[in-house]
Amino acid sequence: MPSEAIDPNGISWIRVSPKYITVELIGWAILTVVELAVLSVPLVLLLAGVWPDFPAWLAWLLSVGTLVVRIWIGLLIPRQVRAIGYAERDEDLLIRRGLFFQRVMVVPYGRMQYVDVGVGPLQRAFGLCSVKLHTASPQTNASIPGVPAAEGARLREQLSDRGQARLAGL
Amino acid sequence: MTIPGSTGQDPLNGQDPLHGRGPDASGAVVPASQGVPLTPDTTGTWHRVHPVSPLVRGWIALAAIAYFFGRDWFEAVFRGDELWGLTGGRAFWTVLIVAVVVLLLVAGFFLSWWFTRYQVTDDHVRVNSGVLFRQHRQARLDRVQAIDVIQPLLARIFGLAELKFEVADAGESAVRLAYLPLASAQELRATILARAAGLTSAPGHAQEPVPEAPEQQILAVPGSRIVGAALLSGTTVFLGIMLTAAGVSTIVFDAAFGPALLVPAAFGVAAGYWSTFSTGYNFRAAVSPDGIRLRYGLLETRAQTVPPGRVQAVEIMQSPLWRFKGWYRMRVNVAGYGVSTENSGARTTLLPVGTQQEVMQMLALVLPDPGTEDPFTVFTAGLDGIAAPKQHDGDASDGCFVTSPRRVRWLSWLTWRRNGFAVTGTALLARSGRLWRSLAVVPHERTQSIALHQGPLARRLRVADLRLHTTTGPVTPVVYQIDADTARRLFDEQAARAAAARRRSLPERWLEARPEPMPEPGPEPSSGLEAATGRLEGQHGPQQQVGPQPEEEIRHGGQH
Numbered sequence: 254m255p256s257e258a259i260d261p262n263g264i265s266w267i268r269v270s271p272k273y274i275t276v277e278l279i280g281w282a283i284l285t286v287v288e289l290a291v292l293s294v295p296l297v298l299l300l301a302g303v304w305p306d307f308p309a310w311l312a313w314l315l316s317v318g319t320l321v322v323r324i325w326i327g328l329l330i331p332r333q334v335r336a337i338g339y340a341e342r343d344e345d346l347l348i349r350r351g352l353f354f355q356r357v358m359v360v361p362y363g364r365m366q367y368v369d370v371g372v373g374p375l376q377r378a379f380g381l382c383s384v385k386l387h388t389a390s391p392q393t394n395a396s397i398p399g400v401p402a403a404e405g406a407r408l409r410e411q412l413s414d415r416g417q418a419r420l421a422g423l
Numbered sequence: 424m425t426i427p428g429s430t431g432q433d434p435l436n437g438q439d440p441l442h443g444r445g446p447d448a449s450g451a452v453v454p455a456s457q458g459v460p461l462t463p464d465t466t467g468t469w470h471r472v473h474p475v476s477p478l479v480r481g482w483i484a485l486a487a488i489a490y491f492f493g494r495d496w497f498e499a500v501f502r503g504d505e506l507w508g509l510t511g512g513r514a515f516w517t518v519l520i521v522a523v524v525v526l527l528l529v530a531g532f533f534l535s536w537w538f539t540r541y542q543v544t545d546d547h548v549r550v551n552s553g554v555l556f557r558q559h560r561q562a563r564l565d566r567v568q569a570i571d572v573i574q575p576l577l578a579r580i581f582g583l584a585e586l587k588f589e590v591a592d593a594g595e596s597a598v599r600l601a602y603l604p605l606a607s608a609q610e611l612r613a614t615i616l617a618r619a620a621g622l623t624s625a626p627g628h629a630q631e632p633v634p635e636a637p638e639q640q641i642l643a644v645p646g647s648r649i650v651g652a653a654l655l656s657g658t659t660v661f662l663g664i665m666l667t668a669a670g671v672s673t674i675v676f677d678a679a680f681g682p683a684l685l686v687p688a689a690f691g692v693a694a695g696y697w698s699t700f701s702t703g704y705n706f707r708a709a710v711s712p713d714g715i716r717l718r719y720g721l722l723e724t725r726a727q728t729v730p731p732g733r734v735q736a737v738e739i740m741q742s743p744l745w746r747f748k749g750w751y752r753m754r755v756n757v758a759g760y761g762v763s764t765e766n767s768g769a770r771t772t773l774l775p776v777g778t779q780q781e782v783m784q785m786l787a788l789v790l791p792d793p794g795t796e797d798p799f800t801v802f803t804a805g806l807d808g809i810a811a812p813k814q815h816d817g818d819a820s821d822g823c824f825v826t827s828p829r830r831v832r833w834l835s836w837l838t839w840r841r842n843g844f845a846v847t848g849t850a851l852l853a854r855s856g857r858l859w860r861s862l863a864v865v866p867h868e869r870t871q872s873i874a875l876h877q878g879p880l881a882r883r884l885r886v887a888d889l890r891l892h893t894t895t896g897p898v899t900p901v902v903y904q905i906d907a908d909t910a911r912r913l914f915d916e917q918a919a920r921a922a923a924a925r926r927r928s929l930p931e932r933w934l935e936a937r938p939e940p941m942p943e944p945g946p947e948p949s950s951g952l953e954a955a956t957g958r959l960e961g962q963h964g965p966q967q968q969v970g971p972q973p974e975e976e977i978r979h980g981g982q983h
Contacts, residue, residue, distance in 0.1 A: 258907045259875045259887050261915050344922045355882075358874040359918045363925055389591060389758060390871035390892035392899070421868070421925040 259357050266338030272379045273399025274334045279375055281330055285323040292319045339397050348395050360395050363419035364388045368412050370405050384408050469540040476602040477532035479577050541600055543614060548588060550598050562597040564619040565931045566590045568733050568759030572608050572726040584608040589759025616713040621932030638711035642781050649703040652776035655744040658695035702769035715788050731933040733757055734789045735869045738898040739782055739806060741860040751782045756896025771897050794848025801845055805854045805862040810840040827904040831884050842903040853902045863900035865891050867924035875914050889913060
């Protein structure tokens with residue numbers, strides 16, 4: 254992926270595991286099925302003749318619209334996952350994400366209060382984990398999903414070490 | 424619970440944390456040879472809060488009981504009826520029930536008072552509380568973010584005060600001591616601040632008058648201006664809209680507003696005026712070596728102390744109505760205060776209403792070194808400045824502020840000349856808003872993390888937003904819609920500047936002579952804010968080692 258306009262110069266991003274695309278797609282598929290099932294209720298009722306008064310165009314719009322939107326979201330997922338990246342610099346950690354709404358964040362090691370490593374059932378099945386950094390600011394929403402477990406453990410240790418070496422107060 | 428050698432351990436007047444020091448010592452210059460002027464509590468010495476405290480805290484319960492039983496009887500007496508529950512054989516039982524309830528309450532009060540103990544040692548303040556579910560709490564003194572001395576109305580009548588000790592968890596107060604006699608609370612505050620400042624450990628500083636750091640009043644907001652500020656607030660706008668709506672509805676639709684709508688609205692308006700007035704009343708700001716001290720309040724008075732280097736971000740705002748008078752409002756992010764919804768955010772207000780000159784004075788307090796040759800010009804441009812409409816495409820520039828490029832004028836036609844940023848040697852200034860003007864100031868060494876945001880529209884226009892993350896609070900500094908290349912450069916430079924500023928930032932104990940060496944990496948990682956505390960423990964541990972350190976020492980930790 255070419256460097257985007259707001260990416261700092263000379264940064265080579267470490268991308269998250271491609272397996273995370275599968276994880277995201279499974280989650281997306283489950284959510285799509287649920288959403289379609291719920292929003293297609295009017296259409297089913299209409300076609301079954303239980304609720305003939307329901308406007309047909311609305312019933313069709315709900316179902317088809319949901320399907321179109323969900324498919325579009327699904328098509329974006331691979332690119333979105335590939336847009337996630339992080340880079341360790343001497344003083345700080347850079348994290349980027351987003352396709353349409355892009356964000357590049359810099360978290361100084363000395364500002365980190367703690368590091369979370371979280372694993373959900375899906376991520377565990379694929380040997381992945383999420384690393385989340387916390388600073389004293391609640392706005393620091395610095396999570397890196399889809400990191401291979403070994404890399405996550407290394408990152409956690411590395412970040413803790415560097416955080417201690419450069420620890421600053423508040 | 425007491426230790427031999429300590430005096431004044433009588434629990435009934437055990438509020439005096441400075442019992443090792445005679446009253447004559449207050450205000451006196453302590454000879455340097457004495458070294459440590461304050462006697463810290465040893466591990467066995469505990470104090471209790473004032474015995475009346477549970478009453479002051481639980482007066483609502485007592486008032487409810489009095490109301491419940493009193494009203495009927497009072498009315499009955501008034502009407503000359505026979506007293507319910509006091510006639511015939513029921514009198515005995517009624518009195519008994521009331522007596523038992525009152526006794527239980529008093530016993531509860533007594534137990535809660537008896538089991539609440541506190542001590543202030545060299546490094547920590549500890550509070551034990553709870554009868555059945557015991558709670559032992561301990562906070563490091565040098566992690567103090569702010570100390571409040573609060574006097575609610577009833578406490579004022581008794582001459583009591585509550586002491587709130589805030590550390591950086593943005594939630595509940597770390598330590599609440601309610602209530603102490605006012606003098607004791609103030610003394611305790613001075614003690615805590617002196618120890619947090621590192622006075623006890625630095626014999627060279629023992630000449631400082633310790634009991635209460637000398638303070639100098641910077642400004643006092645006159646009552647008339649508070650009234651004016653309330654009248655020129657959003658409440659008035661709301662009132663105007665309501666009255667207009669009522670008038671239009673009456674004249675045009677011939678349907679007068681019912682009291683169902685007007686009474687709540689009137690209450691809302693009155694409450695709005697009242698909260699502005701009562702919290703801003705008698706607002707005074709002072710400065711002392713212990714930091715900024717703010718005092719205010721009509722019924723409930725507060726004295727807030729924010730030690731140096733604890734202000735994470737400042738915002739100066741001006742609403743359209745205030746522009747006529749040239750008034751501004753200042754709010755701060757302090758780690759211990761959080762969002763502070765109580766008192767409509769009075770706690771995070773640095774200046775409820777002030778002139779430009781007063782704003783500059785307060786800015787000088789929170790940012791002693793503005794990091795620029797001509798701070799007045801820079802900050803004035805931040806408060807009122809606006810870039811010229813004619814400028815060539817590319818970087819717009821308004822004196823010291825870099826504003827949005829001309830090409831975004833279609834997107835934000837009102838604010839594009841106002842949105843911008845300026846960088847001084849010590850802080851980043853982010854200004855925004857044309858009607859509701861705002862200037863956010865974030866010291867470099869207080870920047871937590873930085874993020875660049877860019878949406879699809881902004882990408883077309885080659886602009887980006889830069890957000891500075893600070894601790895929880897009312898200020899969220901954002902530099903809106905600056906040229907993408909400029910934003911990226913600022914992002915990089917700001918990260919470097921923040922890192923550099925952190926290295927030379929003030930020590931946590933603000934009166935200690937020099938920055939301390941960075942701590943050795945601790946043996947094991949821990950979590951939470953306690954992690955920072957825990958690691959810093961090693962840093963501050965033996966206080967005697969504090970002294971002149973070679974400059975190289977400061978970078979010590981960085982080698983690792």
